[in-house]
Amino acid sequence: MSKGPELIITEKDNAARRIADILSGESAESDRVNGVNVYKWGGKRCIGLSGHVVGVDFPPEYNDWRDVEPVELIDAPIDKHPTQENIVAALRRLSRHASRVVIATDYDREGELIGKEAYELVREVNEDVPVDRVRFSSITDREVTEAFENPDELDFDLAAAGEARQIVDLVWGAALTRFLSLSARQLGDDFISVGRVQGPTLKLIVDREREIDAFDPEDYWELFADLQKDSTEEPSADPRADESARDEESFEAQYFYLDEDGNEAERVWDGEAAEEAYETLRNVETATVTSVRRRTRTDDPPAPFNTTQFIRAAGSLGYSAQRAMSIAEDLYTAGYMTYPRTDNTVYPEDLDPRELLDEFTANRTFGEDAQTLLEQEEIEPTAGDEETTDHPPIHPTGELPSRADLTEDEWEVYELVVRRFFATVAESAKWEHLRVVADAGGLSLKANGKRLVKAGYHEVYPYFNSSESFVPDVEEGEALAVTDTEMEAKQTQPPRRYGQSRLIETMEQMGIGTKATRHDVIQKLYDRNYIESDPPRPTRLARAVVEASEEFAELIVSEEMTAQLEADMQAIARGEATLDDVTEESREILEDVFEGLMESGEEVGKHLQKSLKADKTVGTCPESDHDLVIRKSRRGSYFIGCDGYPDCTYTLPLPSTGKPLIMDEECEEHGLSHIKMLAGRKTFVHGCPLCKAEEADEEEDLVIGACPECGEGAASETPRDGDGEAVEGEHGGELAIKRLRSGSRLVGCTRYPDCDYSLPLPRRGDIEVTDEECEEHDLPKIRITYGDSDREPWDLGCPICNYREYQAEQVDGSELESVKGIGEKTAEKLKAAGVEDVPSLKEAEPDALADLMDGVGPDTVRKWQSAAD
């Protein structure tokens, strides 16, 4: 037996470092083995994994989708193999001579499985070493020390529960995904996927869209009256004061009646009845107060952040789920906040709110609020319903960044996290509600006022709406003047689409996905062309996938599958069922699914193909009977082409920026769908592509001067090529303002394509050629106006000077190269794609940007974005 060091294994590097610090009393030193961090002190080593370091998959002979019938995957063997070679190698090296191994992975089911995977790797190289398991729910001195003093054993049943999930997910996901993809002949990057979590998520979106489609709006009317309290008691000397006093005493009330069930209703469904009521209301001069009700309401501060609620709050600040998590992850890695992936909404016992608040008292931004909170006699943090063992709720650590350490976005998210913590230890707010009902000519009017009498947590947490609505103090029997009346014609609205955070919340309620994956699932739906735009809308393909699944494999789009699996996993964890029981039964169900599916394979395939085409179809070709579809050129740019190609070669260009989205709106003249170009914050509506092309054809070029490359005054020594043709020098080329068929505008040479000199012009606004001239370039100055809008005109000036300034700004684009993974060439490409600096890189929509760049996928873009933070 060797007397080697003791090895501690955690789930991630960050946890390894912190546990080493705690156990060593901060004396641990960091070393690298195989490029992996290892913390050493005394006779101990601590290494962090990166989640699962081994993966489950079918053996390589099952890799060819065409060679293997999807149904064969159901009973195919499943292998486990290292996916993080360097970490696995380091783990092997360290465990070979270890005298003891302690598994300290996260305290949840997946953590138990990751621990078991590590255990098996250890066993491969060291048969006898004792292996213990420690469990703690937050990495604090007390919890960690206690856990290591009372080591336990690995729970193999719990790990097996996790393994069963891996197998069921792989078998169902792979077999069905391959089947659908093969049936629709989609084998490239655009395969058609389904899975236990993405399936029901997609169905959620599609179902909502079905409701919207089926929605039949109904007309109704609402009546309002402005009421005014009589405030003529003491007229003041200043008439303006009277004016404002009157404003203060005036408020809006709404007409209501009691419906058949005796409930208050505001909507009048009958037009004539509304008209009649309005007639009455218009003719009354006063309303008499019939009831006044006051009550105070306590408004408790929110619970601590779990992942879902954090994403929701960040969403209301304008961050996508993906982006919010990416920022949170960076703040976590930098040590400013706790682990962002957690279900827990109850602070651990050893979080001392006073101690943590203390850390903020000296801070410029938070000091005052922290101080105020500390002055409370008692501090009792709020708690949510969910208390789990995995990680504490998201809260700031005692380590504070300075504002300069963070980007603007990071700071905004950090402040949100800090203020949420503040809110959870702040006092409740108090509202005073005042409800007034008045009678106007037999019609009931009501007004609800609310006043914040104690701001409480709103003082430190400004993200919730705390606006008041004013209703003056009135008394029963008091007469109020009716100063204005209004009848509004309205229509019932279809249900709203799910936004990203609503989607994540609903997934959580349905019990599908996990805190760490829900936002990724949504991203996956975008990547698979199932949803587009934000809030997400389902494509035709998505509808077809859901329809096909509903008919033949209902379970894969149902939340029931997760519920059943969850129950099975619990049975395994309790030792009441085995992994084999569960996976066998699941395979049998899938066999049945395949029986129906294989009979109708062709039909399913056709349906999917039709939908795929519909997603790309803009309308009918004006020159042939075929469809016009969006295509991608070999250079990676989008255009519209005839589906009858090569018999019909009709095409229409599209703008070079962004990814085209087919809108519902259709051009009345041409019957083509309008196009929107998705390009992050540069997103714009292109409109009907044929209208754009015709506008360009009709608009004459407007000559504004000589071309500096080939026009009058250009280099007079004219070099000639072999044929005696001039390649440079004067050719009489002129500069003109042009409108291209793709919709963009520019200043270009009239000799195009022989001379391709050009200067950019903005896409929006009216171009005005002024009388002023640029002395340097002999060109008129240009001004952009914005029609009726409030926007100030833009004096763009001489187009050459303007372009020079623009380019000078772009030189700063070398800033892009400071981002890990971006070199000179990539920075060039990025600039060509319209991404000039780090902020715009971070705001870019990964899909749209990837589409603009050869050889770059959306995942790469996301990597840059997180590296740029």
Add this chain to the structure above:
DNA sequence: GCAAGGTC
């Protein structure tokens, strides 16, 4: 190349 779950 398929899933979902860890992690970066």
